């Protein structure tokens with residue numbers, strides 16, 4: 096250790112992201128090259144498609160929000176050792192519950208409508224998260240399996256609702272509810288042609304708050320203790336069951352929020368293709384970020400950009416959408432591979 | 444096989460765990476590796492076994508330099524190691540466990556190739572039946588199976604890391620016999636230990652480490668034991684002062700008809716009373732319910748019936764349990780598994796007992812400096828509050844748990860093998876901390892397998908046999924034969 100400690104620390108912190116990104120770019124370039132696309136040109140297109148103009152930034156931010164929330168919903172349980180793949184289902188069920196409020200009283204004023212819709216969405220998400228939490232805590236049922244199954248169930252429930260009782264007849268066969276009234280939308284923010292809504296800064300604040308809570312507070316230590324050794328946690332007066340249920344319910348709320356924003360502000364209806372796999376993308380982002388609430392924020396933005404660029408490329412460069420999946424996989428492999436190689440090298 | 448370590452150096456961050464250590468191990472030789480806690484014994488052997496990669500130095504096998512980058516390499520060269528934490532699968536039988544670890548295990552196994560796998564078991568541990576599930580074996584027997592597993596891989600050098608610290612005296616003697624037998628068949632053995640009995644019983648040569656270096660090497664034959672102790676810990680005076688039993692006689696900790704279900708056996712109808720200031724020793728062959736008793740009293744295991752009272756107040760019962768009660772100190776066996784969160788810092792592990800009562804944002808500075816003080820007072824090395832506790836040497840981890848549990852005044856203390864893995868001086872410090880708690884009025888429930896220590900320091904001794912209390916004797920009236928009878932299931936005559 097001849098270098099100054101600060102430099103060493105900085106190099107330590109930046110090495111995995113920088114090296115991971117480099118490896119990713121190299122792999123992606125090779126992939127495009129061997130598929131007959133000029134990598135340089137494609138990279139420029141991707142950047143343009145993600146952040147090139149007001150429209151693409153708007154799209155990117157729109158995708159960043161659900162990814163961010165779903166990543167938080169994955170990372171929080173992971174802090175106590177729970178592997179939840181359930182953000183997708185919680186997103187759907189949260190949207191379903193929130194929509195119930197809208198359909199019940201579509202004429203309500205914004206002052207009533209917004210809080211009611213939000214509260215029901217959060218409750219719905221919490222319920223969908225708490226089910227695997229309770230099963231885990233009470234019966235030791237594997238939460239990963241339960242969350243996956245509940246994803247299918249939530250999607251089916253939404254399909255049932257919008258093909259059945261909640262279908263708006265004036266849609267002429269298109270499966271969706273009636274359009275959400277203006278009172279049931281999160282207030283918009285716009286700046287230089289870039290449009291978003293207040294849920295986005297709120298989600299960022301949530302991420303920061305979770306960061307502080309988990310890194311600095313007693314609760315963070317409690318979660319880490321439960322992950323590391325639940326038996327020893329008992330000696331500290333920390334019980335597995337209530338934490339497990341609370342954490343899963345809170346995670347569900349986060350994803351549920353993503354769901355209702357998606358239905359109310361983005362699609363303006365509840366419809367079957369509510370999410371383009373945001374729950375799963377969020378899962379990837381959380382693991383890419385090593386469950387750090389701070390690192391999740393930029394990574395969600397990058398992933399949002401990648402997805403919105405994929406839409407653009409598909410439209411304008413006729414690049415099949417499957418390429419995005421390949422890119423996601425390459426990103427995952429690069430960052431995790433570099434991280435694993437580093438910890439192995441460190442141990443020896 | 445002759446083996447030579449030449450100038451082995453291994454560093455962990457700032458800690459120099461091994462500092463240019465050179466060591467020779469002859470064919471058919473039993474070498475005892477002694478040294479205080481944190482001296483670097485386990486690290487040196489893990490370098491040899493390829494678990495750690497040394498920073499510099501050489502390993503010569505029969506005079507030829509070899510490179511060992513992983514345990515697999517070590518195994519290929521005939522070097523095997525038995526750790527304290529066994530890697531057997533409890534639900535499988537001895538035969539199946541051996542089969543799993545057998546080199547080039549056949550995909551299909553029947554009587555014919557099973558014979559090869561069981562040959563060494565028959566040779567070294569003939570009293571273990573191949574079809575017993577491992578869960579039903581005693582600790583000593585598990586260790587023997589683990590040893591046979593290593594021998595099955597054609598090991599010519601076997602490293603044992605503190606093998607006797609978990610064994611009852613009879614089991615330790617059995618192991619000594621096996622070690623002598625290994626040496627007689629031309630295999631070399633390195634035994635890391637803190638116990639002089641081990642040295643006496645089977646070592647031909649002794650190497651003593653201190654502070655990462657080789658401090659001394661002596662031929663065992665004819666070495667003075669006081670001298671050995673001195674070489675190990677720097678002083679020969681290691682007997683703790685005895686705790687005097689106060690006369691008051693008020694009952695502080697009471698176990699009433701305690702019954703509780705365990706994995707291997709159940710506790711049934713345990714009635715015990717411990718007065719303020721009294722040290723009640725619990726003797727018994729390991730596996731007779733000791734760990735369950737400790738968990739039940741400290742509130743980690745669910746009680747089926749009965750209750751634990753502290754000063755007449757309900758502490759643990761079938762309905763409510765209070766494992767985090769600050770009046771109770773608990774030193775469980777296997778601290779790495781049962782007492783600390785291995786990935787978390789020493790500072791947090793030391794603050795752990797009060798965690799749920801801390802403010803939302805705890806004062807980390809204070810926690811840190813308190814950890815520094817405790818680590819200083821209980822001689823936990825390296826004195827780094829930020830280090831993950833799992834990185835401590837076995838003995839230093841034990842000291843960390845002792846520091847947490849005994850640094851505050853307690854009303855009752857449950858201590859399971861509290862000196863396990865400690866060097867003699869550290870063991871003395873632990874006994875003194877325990878006796879100080881007693882002198883300040885705590886009731887001590889002390890589980891141990893060391894009859895000599897129990898007889899010297901406990902006030903009364905209870906014997907646990909098959910989950911029941913077979914008898915309770917005042918230590919003054921007890922002796923080894925008497926206790927031995929009770930431990931074997933006999934009755935008081």
Ligand SMILES: Nc1ncnc2c1ncn2[C@@H]1O[C@H](COP(=O)(O)OP(=O)(O)OP(=O)(O)O)[C@@H](O)[C@H]1O
Nearest residue numbers: 455460480481482483484485486834836837838839
């Ligand atoms: N993985 C690790 N990371 C950091 N430090 C370590 C690690 N393993 C061991 N050390 C440090 O190296 C030193 C030697 O440890 P080692 O485990 O070899 O001691 P030991 O002689 O076996 O002691 P004991 O008798 O307590 O088991 C100690 O100071 C320990 O804290």
Ligand SMILES: [Mg+2]
Nearest residue numbers: 484485836837
């Ligand atoms: Mg050791």
